[in-house]
Amino acid sequence: MRRSILVWLAAALAVSCGASRGRDAPSASEPPAVVVTSSAPPADPPGFASEPAFPPAPVVMNDRARLLDPSLATMRAPDAFRVAFHATRGVFVAELVRAYSPLGVDRFYNLVRMGFYDRAAFFRVVPNFVVQFGIPADPQVAAAWRNANIADDPVVESNVRGTLVFAKAGPGTRTTQLFINLQDNSRLDAMGFSPIGRIVEGMRVVDTLHSGYGETPSQTKLQQEGNRYLESEFPDLDYVQRISLIP
Numbered sequence: 602m603r604r605s606i607l608v609w610l611a612a613a614l615a616v617s618c619g620a621s622r623g624r625d626a627p628s629a630s631e632p633p634a635v636v637v638t639s640s641a642p643p644a645d646p647p648g649f650a651s652e653p654a655f656p657p658a659p660v661v662m663n664d665r666a667r668l669l670d671p672s673l674a675t676m677r678a679p680d681a682f683r684v685a686f687h688a689t690r691g692v693f694v695a696e697l698v699r700a701y702s703p704l705g706v707d708r709f710y711n712l713v714r715m716g717f718y719d720r721a722a723f724f725r726v727v728p729n730f731v732v733q734f735g736i737p738a739d740p741q742v743a744a745a746w747r748n749a750n751i752a753d754d755p756v757v758e759s760n761v762r763g764t765l766v767f768a769k770a771g772p773g774t775r776t777t778q779l780f781i782n783l784q785d786n787s788r789l790d791a792m793g794f795s796p797i798g799r800i801v802e803g804m805r806v807v808d809t810l811h812s813g814y815g816e817t818p819s820q821t822k823l824q825q826e827g828n829r830y831l832e833s834e835f836p837d838l839d840y841v842q843r844i845s846l847i848p
Contacts, residue, residue: 626792627733627768627780667715668742671749678710683847689839690810693803695765702754702795705767709797713844721841722831724823726812733768735778740827751775753793760789763804764796781807810839
Protein backbone atom coordinates (compact mmCIF):
# COMPACT_ATOMS: atom_id res chain seq x y z
CA MET A 602 0.00 0.00 0.00
CA ARG A 603 1.18 3.53 -0.60
CA ARG A 604 3.30 5.00 2.20
CA SER A 605 1.16 8.14 2.19
CA ILE A 606 -1.93 6.16 3.22
CA LEU A 607 -0.06 4.43 6.04
CA VAL A 608 1.32 7.75 7.29
CA TRP A 609 -2.22 9.19 7.28
CA LEU A 610 -3.52 6.23 9.28
CA ALA A 611 -0.73 6.33 11.84
CA ALA A 612 -1.07 10.07 12.34
CA ALA A 613 -4.84 9.95 12.72
CA LEU A 614 -4.67 7.20 15.32
CA ALA A 615 -1.85 8.47 17.53
CA VAL A 616 -3.04 8.16 21.10
CA SER A 617 -1.37 8.43 24.47
CA CYS A 618 -0.17 5.11 25.88
CA GLY A 619 2.37 5.28 28.67
CA ALA A 620 5.41 7.11 27.27
CA SER A 621 3.48 8.56 24.31
CA ARG A 622 3.33 5.28 22.40
CA GLY A 623 0.83 5.02 19.56
CA ARG A 624 -1.36 2.27 18.15
CA ASP A 625 -1.95 2.00 14.43
CA ALA A 626 -5.31 1.38 12.80
CA PRO A 627 -5.98 -2.22 11.77
CA SER A 628 -4.60 -1.97 8.24
CA ALA A 629 -4.60 -4.50 5.43
CA SER A 630 -0.95 -3.71 4.79
CA GLU A 631 2.41 -3.85 6.55
CA PRO A 632 2.05 -2.10 9.96
CA PRO A 633 5.01 -0.66 11.88
CA ALA A 634 5.90 -2.45 15.08
CA VAL A 635 4.78 -0.87 18.33
CA VAL A 636 5.28 -1.65 21.98
CA VAL A 637 2.22 -2.14 24.15
CA THR A 638 1.75 -3.19 27.72
CA SER A 639 -0.50 -6.00 28.84
CA SER A 640 -3.06 -5.87 31.59
CA ALA A 641 -6.00 -7.96 32.71
CA PRO A 642 -8.76 -8.03 30.08
CA PRO A 643 -11.66 -5.69 30.79
CA ALA A 644 -14.92 -7.11 32.04
CA ASP A 645 -17.42 -8.09 29.38
CA PRO A 646 -20.26 -5.62 28.87
CA PRO A 647 -23.86 -6.72 29.39
CA GLY A 648 -24.97 -9.18 26.74
CA PHE A 649 -21.68 -11.06 26.49
CA ALA A 650 -21.36 -14.68 27.48
CA SER A 651 -17.92 -15.95 28.46
CA GLU A 652 -18.31 -19.32 26.73
CA PRO A 653 -20.67 -20.61 24.01
CA ALA A 654 -23.70 -22.34 25.44
CA PHE A 655 -23.80 -25.06 22.78
CA PRO A 656 -21.55 -26.76 20.20
CA PRO A 657 -22.40 -25.08 16.86
CA ALA A 658 -22.91 -27.24 13.79
CA PRO A 659 -20.42 -26.62 10.96
CA VAL A 660 -22.03 -25.28 7.78
CA VAL A 661 -19.40 -24.37 5.17
CA MET A 662 -18.74 -25.09 1.51
CA ASN A 663 -15.00 -25.27 0.88
CA ASP A 664 -14.56 -25.14 -2.90
CA ARG A 665 -11.10 -24.22 -4.17
CA ALA A 666 -12.41 -22.98 -7.52
CA ARG A 667 -14.61 -20.46 -5.70
CA LEU A 668 -11.78 -19.52 -3.36
CA LEU A 669 -9.69 -18.50 -6.37
CA ASP A 670 -12.41 -16.41 -8.02
CA PRO A 671 -13.68 -13.41 -6.02
CA SER A 672 -16.23 -12.61 -8.74
CA LEU A 673 -18.28 -15.58 -7.52
CA ALA A 674 -18.80 -14.06 -4.06
CA THR A 675 -22.15 -12.52 -4.88
CA MET A 676 -24.62 -14.00 -2.39
CA ARG A 677 -26.69 -11.61 -0.31
CA ALA A 678 -26.33 -12.28 3.39
CA PRO A 679 -29.33 -12.84 5.66
CA ASP A 680 -30.47 -9.79 7.60
CA ALA A 681 -28.94 -11.32 10.72
CA PHE A 682 -27.09 -14.56 11.39
CA ARG A 683 -24.54 -16.09 13.73
CA VAL A 684 -21.25 -17.86 13.08
CA ALA A 685 -19.03 -19.96 15.31
CA PHE A 686 -15.28 -19.36 15.23
CA HIS A 687 -13.60 -22.68 15.96
CA ALA A 688 -10.17 -21.47 17.08
CA THR A 689 -7.16 -23.20 18.58
CA ARG A 690 -8.04 -21.69 21.98
CA GLY A 691 -11.73 -22.57 21.90
CA VAL A 692 -15.01 -21.51 20.32
CA PHE A 693 -16.55 -18.05 20.20
CA VAL A 694 -19.69 -16.84 18.46
CA ALA A 695 -20.33 -13.67 16.47
CA GLU A 696 -23.65 -12.17 15.46
CA LEU A 697 -23.68 -10.34 12.11
CA VAL A 698 -26.31 -7.73 11.25
CA ARG A 699 -26.56 -6.67 7.61
CA ALA A 700 -28.02 -3.27 8.46
CA TYR A 701 -24.77 -2.39 10.24
CA SER A 702 -22.62 -2.72 7.12
CA PRO A 703 -24.39 -4.32 4.11
CA LEU A 704 -21.42 -4.68 1.78
CA GLY A 705 -19.15 -5.85 4.56
CA VAL A 706 -21.61 -8.42 5.89
CA ASP A 707 -22.24 -9.75 2.37
CA ARG A 708 -18.50 -10.17 1.81
CA PHE A 709 -17.98 -11.92 5.14
CA TYR A 710 -20.97 -14.22 4.56
CA ASN A 711 -19.59 -15.34 1.19
CA LEU A 712 -16.11 -15.91 2.58
CA VAL A 713 -17.45 -18.03 5.45
CA ARG A 714 -19.51 -20.15 3.07
CA MET A 715 -16.41 -20.75 0.94
CA GLY A 716 -14.31 -21.84 3.91
CA PHE A 717 -11.98 -18.92 3.20
CA TYR A 718 -10.86 -18.49 6.80
CA ASP A 719 -9.98 -22.15 7.43
CA ARG A 720 -6.51 -22.24 9.06
CA ALA A 721 -6.14 -18.45 8.94
CA ALA A 722 -3.89 -17.10 11.68
CA PHE A 723 -4.61 -14.47 14.29
CA PHE A 724 -1.38 -12.89 13.11
CA ARG A 725 -1.66 -9.49 14.84
CA VAL A 726 -2.69 -9.49 18.49
CA VAL A 727 -2.16 -6.22 20.34
CA PRO A 728 -3.36 -6.41 23.97
CA ASN A 729 -5.95 -3.78 24.87
CA PHE A 730 -6.39 -2.89 21.20
CA VAL A 731 -7.25 -5.48 18.51
CA VAL A 732 -6.94 -9.04 17.25
CA GLN A 733 -6.46 -9.13 13.48
CA PHE A 734 -6.83 -12.04 11.03
CA GLY A 735 -8.01 -12.79 7.50
CA ILE A 736 -4.97 -13.51 5.33
CA PRO A 737 -5.61 -17.04 4.04
CA ALA A 738 -3.32 -19.99 4.66
CA ASP A 739 -2.76 -20.53 0.93
CA PRO A 740 -0.71 -17.81 -0.84
CA GLN A 741 -2.49 -18.52 -4.15
CA VAL A 742 -5.81 -17.70 -2.53
CA ALA A 743 -4.29 -14.61 -0.92
CA ALA A 744 -3.08 -13.39 -4.32
CA ALA A 745 -6.52 -13.91 -5.87
CA TRP A 746 -8.19 -11.69 -3.26
CA ARG A 747 -5.43 -9.12 -2.73
CA ASN A 748 -7.19 -6.46 -4.84
CA ALA A 749 -10.79 -7.68 -4.50
CA ASN A 750 -11.85 -4.46 -2.78
CA ILE A 751 -15.35 -3.56 -1.69
CA ALA A 752 -16.66 -0.04 -1.21
CA ASP A 753 -16.96 1.43 2.26
CA ASP A 754 -20.19 1.30 4.25
CA PRO A 755 -21.29 4.16 6.51
CA VAL A 756 -20.34 3.68 10.14
CA VAL A 757 -23.59 2.76 11.90
CA GLU A 758 -22.25 1.00 15.01
CA SER A 759 -19.31 2.13 17.12
CA ASN A 760 -16.01 0.27 17.49
CA VAL A 761 -16.64 -0.86 21.05
CA ARG A 762 -15.18 -3.94 22.73
CA GLY A 763 -16.15 -7.15 20.98
CA THR A 764 -17.13 -5.67 17.62
CA LEU A 765 -15.99 -7.39 14.41
CA VAL A 766 -14.70 -5.02 11.73
CA PHE A 767 -13.01 -5.14 8.33
CA ALA A 768 -9.45 -3.81 8.26
CA LYS A 769 -8.49 -1.39 5.52
CA ALA A 770 -5.64 0.86 4.39
CA GLY A 771 -7.69 3.82 3.21
CA PRO A 772 -11.03 4.48 1.52
CA GLY A 773 -12.45 1.58 -0.50
CA THR A 774 -9.77 -0.96 0.41
CA ARG A 775 -11.66 -3.62 2.41
CA THR A 776 -10.93 -7.14 1.15
CA THR A 777 -10.77 -10.09 3.57
CA GLN A 778 -8.94 -9.00 6.71
CA LEU A 779 -10.88 -8.33 9.88
CA PHE A 780 -10.20 -7.38 13.46
CA ILE A 781 -11.94 -7.77 16.79
CA ASN A 782 -11.83 -4.80 19.14
CA LEU A 783 -10.42 -5.80 22.51
CA GLN A 784 -11.49 -2.53 24.14
CA ASP A 785 -13.52 0.56 23.31
CA ASN A 786 -11.81 1.84 20.15
CA SER A 787 -14.54 4.28 19.20
CA ARG A 788 -11.89 6.68 17.88
CA LEU A 789 -11.81 4.40 14.81
CA ASP A 790 -15.37 5.43 13.94
CA ALA A 791 -14.24 8.75 12.46
CA MET A 792 -11.80 6.90 10.20
CA GLY A 793 -14.59 4.92 8.55
CA PHE A 794 -14.10 1.52 10.19
CA SER A 795 -17.62 0.08 10.04
CA PRO A 796 -18.41 -2.83 12.41
CA ILE A 797 -20.27 -5.74 10.80
CA GLY A 798 -21.23 -7.49 14.03
CA ARG A 799 -20.08 -8.37 17.52
CA ILE A 800 -18.89 -11.31 19.57
CA VAL A 801 -21.85 -12.49 21.63
CA GLU A 802 -20.40 -15.65 23.22
CA GLY A 803 -16.88 -16.63 24.19
CA MET A 804 -15.20 -13.22 24.29
CA ARG A 805 -12.92 -14.62 26.97
CA VAL A 806 -11.55 -17.00 24.34
CA VAL A 807 -10.62 -13.99 22.19
CA ASP A 808 -8.86 -12.43 25.18
CA THR A 809 -6.61 -15.52 25.52
CA LEU A 810 -5.33 -15.62 21.90
CA HIS A 811 -1.54 -15.61 21.86
CA SER A 812 -0.22 -12.05 21.91
CA GLY A 813 3.48 -12.64 22.45
CA TYR A 814 4.47 -11.67 18.90
CA GLY A 815 2.53 -8.41 18.86
CA GLU A 816 2.87 -6.82 15.44
CA THR A 817 6.07 -8.63 14.44
CA PRO A 818 4.67 -11.06 11.81
CA SER A 819 5.03 -9.58 8.33
CA GLN A 820 1.80 -9.30 6.37
CA THR A 821 3.83 -9.20 3.15
CA LYS A 822 5.59 -12.49 3.89
CA LEU A 823 2.32 -14.07 5.01
CA GLN A 824 0.68 -13.03 1.74
CA GLN A 825 3.59 -14.46 -0.24
CA GLU A 826 4.39 -17.62 1.70
CA GLY A 827 1.21 -18.51 3.54
CA ASN A 828 1.14 -20.36 6.83
CA ARG A 829 4.52 -21.97 6.14
CA TYR A 830 6.10 -18.64 7.09
CA LEU A 831 4.17 -18.35 10.35
CA GLU A 832 4.66 -21.96 11.38
CA SER A 833 8.41 -21.59 10.92
CA GLU A 834 8.95 -18.25 12.64
CA PHE A 835 5.96 -17.82 14.98
CA PRO A 836 5.05 -21.31 16.21
CA ASP A 837 2.87 -20.18 19.12
CA LEU A 838 0.32 -18.21 17.09
CA ASP A 839 -3.33 -19.17 17.35
CA TYR A 840 -5.47 -19.97 14.32
CA VAL A 841 -9.03 -20.08 13.06
CA GLN A 842 -9.61 -23.77 12.44
CA ARG A 843 -12.86 -22.95 10.68
CA ILE A 844 -15.82 -20.59 10.86
CA SER A 845 -19.22 -22.22 10.61
CA LEU A 846 -22.66 -20.77 10.02
CA ILE A 847 -25.02 -21.57 12.86
CA PRO A 848 -28.38 -22.85 11.54
